[in-house]
Amino acid sequence: NAGVTQTPKFRVLKTGQSMTLLCAQDMNHEYMYWYRQDPGMGLRLIHYSVGEGTTAKGEVPDGYNVSRLKKQNFLLGLESAAPSQTSVYFCASSYRAFEAFFGQGTRLTVV
Amino acid sequence: AQTVTQSQPEMSVQEAETVTLSCTYDTSENNYYLFWYKQPPSRQMILVIRQEAYKQQNATENRFSVNFQKAAKSFSLKISDSQLGDTAMYFCAFRSNFGNEKLTFGTGTRLTIIP
Numbered sequence: 001n002a003g004v005t006q007t008p009k010f011r012v013l014k015t016g017q018s019m020t021l022l023c024a025q026d027m028n029h030e031y032m033y034w035y036r037q038d039p040g041m042g043l044r045l046i047h048y049s050v051g052e053g054t055t056a057k058g059e060v061p062d063g064y065n066v067s068r069l070k071k072q073n074f075l076l077g078l079e080s081a082a083p084s085q086t087s088v089y090f091c092a093s094s095y096r097a098f099e100a101f102f103g104q105g106t107r108l109t110v111v
Numbered sequence: 112a113q114t115v116t117q118s119q120p121e122m123s124v125q126e127a128e129t130v131t132l133s134c135t136y137d138t139s140e141n142n143y144y145l146f147w148y149k150q151p152p153s154r155q156m157i158l159v160i161r162q163e164a165y166k167q168q169n170a171t172e173n174r175f176s177v178n179f180q181k182a183a184k185s186f187s188l189k190i191s192d193s194q195l196g197d198t199a200m201y202f203c204a205f206r207s208n209f210g211n212e213k214l215t216f217g218t219g220t221r222l223t224i225i226p
Contacts, residue, residue, distance in 0.1 A: 035216075
């Protein structure tokens, strides 16, 4: 039972490059989330989805795009990476208001 | 918008002692859920305990218990008989029961258990 799996676990990008982070869950959860974690700031919500084909903005959506073409997958894209996007990114999924299950995190460094 | 505040950025306690982590939140809603998550050095986010606002009884999971004060909008976590493996970041989180898509986190408390 894999739960929530994020790919990749580490990545270094140059400023201006693009990349996509993949999140996959095998629990048939409706809700999926992308958070970023920065020192002293906790986890901040970037985008989220309440079902296949739907997405919505969170607290800090600028510079990111998402897609949820399949219920089990939630993709986070950076079109033109900036040093301010250096962070640890977490994907999570949940069934409605119950607890969220998290992936292992992706450490992204933009140089 | 809901906010979650953790006013203790860092705490430390001797092994086997009891420690309480504080969390307050702001909401105008009556039905919601509160969570404590633990993040050890491995970076994995682990659910510690959950509390439904409509339940007056405080949730308990082994050595972990909460003091839920709904009127005061306070949700503290007590760790009894602390162990070295409890060393981690602890995050308090809030989720509304209506329009409940968003899970809002506090800024975390770094807890160190001293041998």
